Amino acid sequence: MTAQKPSSISVSMPTGRFAPSPTGPLHYGSLLAAVASYLNIRAQNGTWLVRIDDLDPPREMAGAASDILHTLESFGLHWDRDIVYQSRRLRAYDEALKMLQKKELIYPCSCSRKDIVKRGESVYAGHCRNGHNTAQKHYAIRIKVPQQTLSWSDMIQGPQSASLFQDYGDFIVRRADGLHAYHLAVVLDDANQGITESIRGADLLPSTSAQMYLQQVLDIKPPQYAHIPVAVNSFGEKLSKQSGAAPVSMRDPARTLFKMLRDLGQQPPHDLETCSIFDILHWGEKNWDLQKISAGKTL
Numbered sequence: 062m063t064a065q066k067p068s069s070i071s072v073s074m075p076t077g078r079f080a081p082s083p084t085g086p087l088h089y090g091s092l093l094a095a096v097a098s099y100l101n102i103r104a105q106n107g108t109w110l111v112r113i114d115d116l117d118p119p120r121e122m123a124g125a126a127s128d129i130l131h132t133l134e135s136f137g138l139h140w141d142r143d144i145v146y147q148s149r150r151l152r153a154y155d156e157a158l159k160m161l162q163k164k165e166l167i168y169p170c171s172c173s174r175k176d177i178v179k180r181g182e183s184v185y186a187g188h189c190r191n192g193h194n195t196a197q198k199h200y201a202i203r204i205k206v207p208q209q210t211l212s213w214s215d216m217i218q219g220p221q222s223a224s225l226f227q228d229y230g231d232f233i234v235r236r237a238d239g240l241h242a243y244h245l246a247v248v249l250d251d252a253n254q255g256i257t258e259s260i261r262g263a264d265l266l267p268s269t270s271a272q273m274y275l276q277q278v279l280d281i282k283p284p285q286y287a288h289i290p291v292a293v294n295s296f297g298e299k300l301s302k303q304s305g306a307a308p309v310s311m312r313d314p315a316r317t318l319f320k321m322l323r324d325l326g327q328q329p330p331h332d333l334e335t336c337s338i339f340d341i342l343h344w345g346e347k348n349w350d351l352q353k354i355s356a357g358k359t360l
């Protein structure tokens with residue numbers, strides 16, 4: 062008699078997330094990513110989560126996290142499960158670093174940005190792989206990347222490929238100031254929360270290959286990625302705190318949501334514009350079509 066093999070098929074429930082950094086109030090572009098991710102998951106009866114990516118205290122603004130959550134609620138974007146805060150997950154990031162160290166994939170580097178530029182490198186070419194300048198008190202931790210081309214398909218932007226060593230170089234997983242790097246945290250958190258679909262702004266498209274490499278070496282199944290066009294100002298700059306973007310207006314959430322459906326290519330009927338946020342979101346869920354979103358990088 063042969064023992065029955067355990068079934069290896071696991072069907073994971075569609076799970077998405079919105080993961081803002083609490084650096085200031087939400088602007089139109091960041092809320093647009095939240096709405097896209099929310100509708101995409103609700104259309105599949107899945108689970109939608111909110112995570113606060115508060116990994117970088119010097120960039121954060123007091124009260125921003127609760128302000129962001131209040132904005133999401135005002136637009137009818139209600140999340141499932143408790144909010145996860147990256148600042149409470151530092152132990153998990155350290156565990157992963159230990160694992161990478163055991164695999165001899167990471168190394169200390171005390172090169173400054175200036176040093177890298179002086180060497181004429183467009184990306185970090187592995188200068189400290191065989192030892193770093195130990196006279197420097199502060200050093201970052203970098204991960205070795207192989208000469209490997211990663212290919213994947215973005216649900217909106219289509220086929221993608223990137224050469225890790227040429228396009229990315231050995232990248233930082235822990236910064237010289239001791240903070241964990243965003244790539245490491247986001248990969249571990251998405252895995253921990255069971256995220257199956259990551260919808261975010263196209264400005265993050267280039268970072269996908271680095272994150273996929275981390276998933277590879279940490280034995281994590283990557284979520285499916287979809288990058289929506291980012292909202293820009295009249296100078297073509299991405300809306301952000303740095304480019305002076307205004308917080309999203311709370312005066313007329315329904316009209317803003319209607320405009321967002323249009324910006325996401327969903328073609329809502331005109332008479333929906335005067336409906337409640339509940340009706341607009343409901344229409345968005347029922348008629349959601351990811352393929353209608355423009356594959357452009359900007360709106």
Ligand SMILES: [Zn+2]
Pocket residue numbers: 169170171172188189193
């Ligand atoms: Zn170095």
